[in-house]
Amino acid sequence: MLHEDRLFPADPGTRAIARRLYADIRDLPIISPHGHTDPAWFAGNAPFADPASLLVTPDHYLLRMLYSQGVPLEALGVPRLDGAPVEADSRRIWATVSAHWHLFRGTPTRLWWEQSLKQLFDVDEVLSPGNAAAVHDHIAACLGRPEYRPRALYERFNIEVLATTEGVLDDLAHHKALAASGWRGRVITTFRPDQVTDPDQPGFRTHVQALGAMTGQDTEGWAGFLDALRQRRRDFRACGATATDHGHPTPATADLSPNQAAALFARVLSGRFDPADAELFRAQMLTEMAGMSLEDGMVMQIHAGVARHHNPLVTGRFGPNRGDDMPAAAEFVRSLRPLLARYGNERDLTIILFTLDETTYARELAPLAGHYPALRLGPPWWFHDSPEGMRRFREQMTETAGFYNIVGFNDDTRAFPSIPARHDVARRADCAFLARLVAEHRLDEAEAAELARDLAYGLAKKAYRL
Amino acid sequence: MLHEDRLFPADPGTRAIARRLYADIRDLPIISPHGHTDPAWFAGNAPFADPASLLVTPDHYLLRMLYSQGVPLEALGVPRLDGAPVEADSRRIWATVSAHWHLFRGTPTRLWWEQSLKQLFDVDEVLSPGNAAAVHDHIAACLGRPEYRPRALYERFNIEVLATTEGVLDDLAHHKALAASGWRGRVITTFRPDQVTDPDQPGFRTHVQALGAMTGQDTEGWAGFLDALRQRRRDFRACGATATDHGHPTPATADLSPNQAAALFARVLSGRFDPADAELFRAQMLTEMAGMSLEDGMVMQIHAGVARHHNPLVTGRFGPNRGDDMPAAAEFVRSLRPLLARYGNERDLTIILFTLDETTYARELAPLAGHYPALRLGPPWWFHDSPEGMRRFREQMTETAGFYNIVGFNDDTRAFPSIPARHDVARRADCAFLARLVAEHRLDEAEAAELARDLAYGLAKKAYRL
């Protein structure tokens, strides 16, 4: 089922080059500088409960495709906010997934799943109603064994560093427990302040107050608010963080005077603000965060352009991250100008940009990153983190940004078991791209080999200061 | 001239896979669920008049390219609205086309034409001034023979079902005559209400009145207007319709209260409305049509995003559909939200989306269709219904929407003789795409064979409820 040449170009000469490049990098350690795994797994190291709750229920790629073809989320064990009963039998959930497995033909979900099932559980069959119970029970049995506990998997996966993401108000207890445990795995946090930088988030004012309580700063005022953020950045760095992350609806930035910013903060805190105020405040906060990154050396990630919670029925019944977020068109050239005019020429600052709008690759992101010293580009994100998506990314970015303004791969996942498969797909896709350049005499093979190692390992480590 | 491997990838291994996939589907019956052929042809079964009026004058792809290089539309026999004389000699028109045939190198028009001429008329030469008269006269002679009459061609083309498109005010006489004729061909209609749902269409008010006269409903009022539409939908279903079609300048939708909608209807009917009213009315009507589709089971097609009648000289002199319509940028994620919030989770509803803006494929349409149960995606439309266009469509849609949220091929043509060639190009393009996935070990060949049959036949039949 898992062919050793999967994702390599069909032309025999090009494929031979891809094989050689890949053989050299396949076993490099995994650098996972951005993702959403749960630090509690590694702190507690408890066994995973069952196949469905580990592999199905949290996988929003899986949920969205099955839902699109009429499978109720209740049948996949997704808990309802109103507490109404949902399917709780892991084996029945597994049977539902197996009965619809053909829907994933041609999708990255299938690549990730099949590689994970094979490499982790030695499952070597295409999922089907006929094998659902047997496969499920085999996996369930595995999960009970010590070598399937979170830390054992981390080590087996050859992970060198794994970053989780915590909100600004997180007490970081799991990370502190991890540090105290003496385990040699390197699981670090990432600072994500959206709760207090986005006035449109529910509970914004409460969060700002909680930030004050947590830090002892007067977060009712602009100066105290900024100092509280500085303090929390320090706390996160103490738990290993080298980066911040900012999930904004647009990449708008602003560069207000301190007085203007303070007045805007007072307005959004009062609750009497309009959508333009909220957008301007988010915009100003990106510039403030860039300034703090210059102070404290944290790498800044901007994930911009998602229309979240598109389906009110799904969000209302099941909450966020159930597969109804949609990409939005994005604009970077004009939006980033205020921030870049202020900080874009700083060589000690690293800002990594992510987009869900591929039209900005060649038109905006590559030209921007190919000029500003402070900018780097993140890998293809979310819907575009797939073989065709990665090919388009390299083809549209490389000629203007080169290879060295791009930071290497992120798995960006909460699906821990799929991490090796996700990195493997990316490594194969990059070797396929590089092999074509070699076959077309646009790169020497020795250069391509060096680049393959950089793309798989070195660039992420360097960009995220790991 | 027509190589048996045309449109297949050059790599020998991949080509061999494509050949095997194609051999298995090349002779499947044609499902043509959306198009613009004339039902009168099949009702009357009269011989086609001559080569130019059958093949040249109605083909807006051909007209636009020749016009772009300086050929007057008059020289192609396109009638002028002012009645001024135009070329009427089919042989001279054919000579003009033949003299400019090199302009079509690299275009789908050439693929469709050359395959039609070969398979239908056994013409095996590239058109040129040297063979223009002979080829013309040969075709003209064929058209006089019984086996070239519309019904005979329908049968020879192995069409299983062919949908035409009629406006809401059509009396459906040809379809009724067809049903009464006892001919076994299945030519069905499609309900297209744009004349009474788009206040910017010339004669809107008159059309609404005619709708009232036709149905006996009081179409001056909102409730009567809606009932009249329900009644006409019933009439169309009686003539075989399983689908509706909506050609709107944008995919904007709205979900007004009945009172708001009634007031808006009164405003647009009064003639005293601004462009925003017209857009809001079209938007509301899409949601109303979705609601009626849920009631009566008709599949809803939305063809959105065309800047029609771009060239006032051409439209003014020759009327619509002469090659001066242009694509427009489109936005779906925000535009469809009102309709989807109301009906998007309905599993018994099917809404098929079409676009002329390829940037929405991976960014908007695939994510939407990969989540909402009511949504499906139509095939590449109009300017993008071409080998490269189909390749981009599959590459950009499949990873997020999968294969099963896309409805298979539409020929969408008024050029009846080209229907087999158009389906053949699509089948070849899909086999080429599937063969690459197999060659790159992303699909088993047995799965690809099943998919090839679904893409060529099964998905269209199922989605359109045929």
Next chain:
Amino acid sequence: MLHEDRLFPADPGTRAIARRLYADIRDLPIISPHGHTDPAWFAGNAPFADPASLLVTPDHYLLRMLYSQGVPLEALGVPRLDGAPVEADSRRIWATVSAHWHLFRGTPTRLWWEQSLKQLFDVDEVLSPGNAAAVHDHIAACLGRPEYRPRALYERFNIEVLATTEGVLDDLAHHKALAASGWRGRVITTFRPDQVTDPDQPGFRTHVQALGAMTGQDTEGWAGFLDALRQRRRDFRACGATATDHGHPTPATADLSPNQAAALFARVLSGRFDPADAELFRAQMLTEMAGMSLEDGMVMQIHAGVARHHNPLVTGRFGPNRGDDMPAAAEFVRSLRPLLARYGNERDLTIILFTLDETTYARELAPLAGHYPALRLGPPWWFHDSPEGMRRFREQMTETAGFYNIVGFNDDTRAFPSIPARHDVARRADCAFLARLVAEHRLDEAEAAELARDLAYGLAKKAYRL
């Protein structure tokens, strides 16, 4: 280093076709109908000063990439506007470039440079710190020899015609000197009036006054202003110009009445205008220029959609063209409508469109050029003038616009030594594209051979009336 098959597809059968097509066109003369070389070089025929000032300092592709990775522009010899010292030692500048040469992997800059260095100076090594001094000194020695003077290079490059670009207020002294010199090279000018058609350009009012002084027309009034432009167009034609060029932030056009236009001109000339006035004036001037092109036969080029001077630090310190210009999203279908409604059907007018927004290729530009007799499409521009960019251009344009509505290659460069390499890359890229069509049986090889010659030579010559 320079493989004879570079840029050709890897599949052996397709590559063999590409080789045959290329062998037939590789030695065709160069038509360079749009670019930015300095006519003073050819008028004076002085030796080029040194490697850095010839090859490094003026190359904004090179500057932007090096700057993005932390190299100060001062270290590359870029003069500062404030006169502060910058690196002046050509050899040290060369060493800086060589030390960062790996940054250009996968970029067109590397292709152009390495081919130029090999073919012009017989440098056959990848640049590195180890060979920097030797390579530099070798090139410096070459530049002192007579066969490296501008006219000798022009002849060696097999250039048939080379167009420079001069502003409306240029005295054309170099072109006049060239004409008087008796040298047989054909170096012609191009008329670029942006200084007096764009009210947002610094010094607009002064430039309009200078235009009056230069022509003896009353350029304070609309009629005199237009007559002055007519006169200057005549002057440029006397120096060989066959074309005009218009660099506008957007492709907006307008078609005002003469009275409206005169009032608008008075307003922008007064200095009391808002951004909408400036945009409308630029829009009107495009239509005026199209009208004059119809009068005098000059081909009109529109290069629209650049966000210039994005980085205030770089622009403020070093001035324009230092690598901080960015592409902007563009819209053509609606924007060009006023101009096209007036002049789009003119068969004696040629307007060539360029864009930095690839999303407009298949959606807007190909459909427009595939209909309007007056429109042609320019080749991929600036950031997209690269192997992948050219491939996307052909794949997205050809099916709707065909080959004959596109004008062939422009090098558009101020880097004179790279001109043969740039044309060679384009010829190879076009042969690669054509070879695929032949291999997929979409074109005969004889047709492809004819097209290859047209794309490399004939179409540019014809479109620019050379």
